[in-house]
Amino acid sequence: MKITSNLILTIISLLFFQMQGKGQSAECVTDYIHKNRMQTDSAYRNQIVTLESQIEAITQNQANNKLKSTLFTIPVVVHVIHLGEPIGAGSNISDIQIQQAIAGLNNRFRNVNGLGVDVELEFCLASKDPNGNSTNGINRVDGSSIPNYSANGIKPTGNTCSGAVETAIKDLKRWPVSDYYNIWVVSKICNGGFVGYASYPVGGLYDGLVIVSTSMTSTSGTLPHEVGHGFFLYHTFNGDGGNVSCPIDTNCIINGDRICDTPPHKQGDCATTNPCSSASEWDNSRYNYMSYCPLVTRFAQGQKDRIRATAIVSPRASLLTSVGCGPLGINEISSNNIFSIFPNPAQSVINVKADIKLLGSSYVVYDNTGKTILKGTITSETTIIELGNLSGGIYLLSVGENLKQSFKVIKE
Numbered sequence: 001m002k003i004t005s006n007l008i009l010t011i012i013s014l015l016f017f018q019m020q021g022k023g024q025s026a027e028c029v030t031d032y033i034h035k036n037r038m039q040t041d042s043a044y045r046n047q048i049v050t051l052e053s054q055i056e057a058i059t060q061n062q063a064n065n066k067l068k069s070t071l072f073t074i075p076v077v078v079h080v081i082h083l084g085e086p087i088g089a090g091s092n093i094s095d096i097q098i099q100q101a102i103a104g105l106n107n108r109f110r111n112v113n114g115l116g117v118d119v120e121l122e123f124c125l126a127s128k129d130p131n132g133n134s135t136n137g138i139n140r141v142d143g144s145s146i147p148n149y150s151a152n153g154i155k156p157t158g159n160t161c162s163g164a165v166e167t168a169i170k171d172l173k174r175w176p177v178s179d180y181y182n183i184w185v186v187s188k189i190c191n192g193g194f195v196g197y198a199s200y201p202v203g204g205l206y207d208g209l210v211i212v213s214t215s216m217t218s219t220s221g222t223l224p225h226e227v228g229h230g231f232f233l234y235h236t237f238n239g240d241g242g243n244v245s246c247p248i249d250t251n252c253i254i255n256g257d258r259i260c261d262t263p264p265h266k267q268g269d270c271a272t273t274n275p276c277s278s279a280s281e282w283d284n285s286r287y288n289y290m291s292y293c294p295l296v297t298r299f300a301q302g303q304k305d306r307i308r309a310t311a312i313v314s315p316r317a318s319l320l321t322s323v324g325c326g327p328l329g330i331n332e333i334s335s336n337n338i339f340s341i342f343p344n345p346a347q348s349v350i351n352v353k354a355d356i357k358l359l360g361s362s363y364v365v366y367d368n369t370g371k372t373i374l375k376g377t378i379t380s381e382t383t384i385i386e387l388g389n390l391s392g393g394i395y396l397l398s399v400g401e402n403l404k405q406s407f408k409v410i411k412e
């Protein structure tokens, strides 16, 4: 058994170095890291398996999918780990470049070019830091004191390439992953071997996305690609053994990239016909942000469903109620002692805590189509609202005089 897994690791390592040599701009090291952890870290493997079953349950139950017309907004913090250059030079890219990169990312997620689907999910640079202070969502840290960083950039955990230890770089600056999607902009990855990588959604201190400064641009295909990984998308060619064979395609729900409208292919196949399959919409794969093809223009509907299902379960769900992009959020309302709600996400009940002056106010729970699901009156300082019969998803709870205070509630 040990020999087998060592052999597999060796093969993966060989493929990894082959991939480095080709130098395609879109190539990322996410897969390598993921496969390595799947083999060596049982807690990680269990998390991925659990998450897969949650995602499958949500995406396969479209009647339960009340999320289609809700715009999700994800607070982002960008940490620029530079080499001591002045702002705007070298790896210390300017604020405007970062803002334009996020705008470009949003254009791709919102399907501004009209070629794919609108994921109805977008990203905002944080306006509040973890202490509640104002921020532009961009931090800058000189990383040159970390051994090997100046020469080789960052080395992702589990890799054998040259570079600074990943956790040492990320420890220079990181914000809580429960409230912010962390993006680290670095000088190089593996001394130039890769342009980006992202954690699949498993949480933890170092969850987030790493991208080289030259790819953090408004036209970057790398940024939407890595964010796609961050929301649990695999490559469209997942399972091709490194461009060796057509991915297994017996059941599109559990094979390949687990997306049914992105036909499986080999990573090098991007031409007008797909040698692996004539089924489904080939353009969805060969022009997909999650491919390595030269022209990428779209996410597909199945990917949208998977991204959005990922967004409503742990660990990404808490980003939807983060106040990182303020100005008004649950914590802020709570700190003003008007109303607060907990827990959120909720399972069977939600508690509304109200100032005594506000007893007798009304509350209404709406679904995402605006339909009233529940209503009642705040009769004590803590009112319990039963959610047990509602299906999982996002609801709006409005409360108070003229129902002026509204909270996004996630029912798990």
Ligand SMILES: [Zn+2]
Residues within 6 Å of the ligand: 027, 028, 029, 030, 031, 225, 229, 235
């Ligand atoms: Zn990738």
